[in-house]
Amino acid sequence: MHLLAPAQVRALEPQLQAVPAHALFAPEEGALDARRATEVLLQAAQAAGATVQLGNEVRALLTSDSRVVGAATASGPLRADLVVLAAGAASAELTHTLGLTLPLAASPAILLRLHTPQRFVQRVVSTPEWEIRAASPTQLLAAADYVAASGANSPSAIAQRTLRNLQAQWRGTEHLRLEQVAVGQRPMPQDGLPIVGHVAGVDGLYLAGLHAGVTLAALVGRLAATEIVQQQEPALLAPYRLTRFT
Numbered sequence: 001m002h003l004l005a006p007a008q009v010r011a012l013e014p015q016l017q018a019v020p021a022h023a024l025f026a027p028e029e030g031a032l033d034a035r036r037a038t039e040v041l042l043q044a045a046q047a048a049g050a051t052v053q054l055g056n057e058v059r060a061l062l063t064s065d066s067r068v069v070g071a072a073t074a075s076g077p078l079r080a081d082l083v084v085l086a087a088g089a090a091s092a093e094l095t096h097t098l099g100l101t102l103p104l105a106a107s108p109a110i111l112l113r114l115h116t117p118q119r120f121v122q123r124v125v126s127t128p129e130w131e132i133r134a135a136s137p138t139q140l141l142a143a144a145d146y147v148a149a150s151g152a153n154s155p156s157a158i159a160q161r162t163l164r165n166l167q168a169q170w171r172g173t174e175h176l177r178l179e180q181v182a183v184g185q186r187p188m189p190q191d192g193l194p195i196v197g198h199v200a201g202v203d204g205l206y207l208a209g210l211h212a213g214v215t216l217a218a219l220v221g222r223l224a225a226t227e228i229v230q231q232q233e234p235a236l237l238a239p240y241r242l243t244r245f246t
Contacts, residue, residue, distance in 0.1 A: 068204035103190035
């Protein structure tokens with residue numbers, strides 16, 4: 001990570017009008033299209049023999065004695081030798097029926113999708129108020145802090161303020177417009193660190209709850225697969241077990 005002077009910031013983001021006195025630059029970091037990445041991974045899983053059921057809501061975990069044996073879904077029960085619970089912020093609700101309190105809560109954030117006739121931002125740019133990046137030559141993704149469900153700090157109100165701030169701070173934004181405003185529920189463990197692994201006293205259940213999911217998914221997925229399939233405990237996962245909260 002490098003500390004940049006104003007001239008260096010202008011060289012990296014020439015359309016930025018409100019150039020700060022200092023900025024941090026992390027050239028090794030980047031972003032990907034999470035939706036497209038998920039689609040590619042699902043296609044690869046199907047090619048390897050997995051069955052994908054999109055839109056089939058999981059309503060509860062199925063148990064027999066002290067063992068999880070599957071999931072109750074909107075279309076009926078699904079039986080399994082092992083259930084990997086990676087349901088994001090909803091994981092805590094699903095484990096509650098087992099008498100298991102999962103120290104994980106929803107951390108909301110406002111997600112904006114914007115349209116621009118011309119690309120004006122070149123990298124991921126983050127400020128205390130917002131974060132923005134180009135998803136395509138004509139589409140931008142931005143994130144802002146969630147404050148309240150309604151009123152002056154509702155998601156729609158914050159989205160409009162963010163739009164005005166972007167137009168004030170960047171050149172070439174005269175025709176920038178909002179396409180979508182949504183609230184994402186990020187799964188945030190109590191101590192901010194991942195919760196990964198089998199659950200003591202509950203056979204048939206493997207937890208994977210973490211933030212940030214896109215950043216950590218590849219590594220956690222590989223380590224979890226090693227532990228589940230090869231029955232080997234990766235040393236990297238030792239600090240992230242549920243037992244650390246007891």
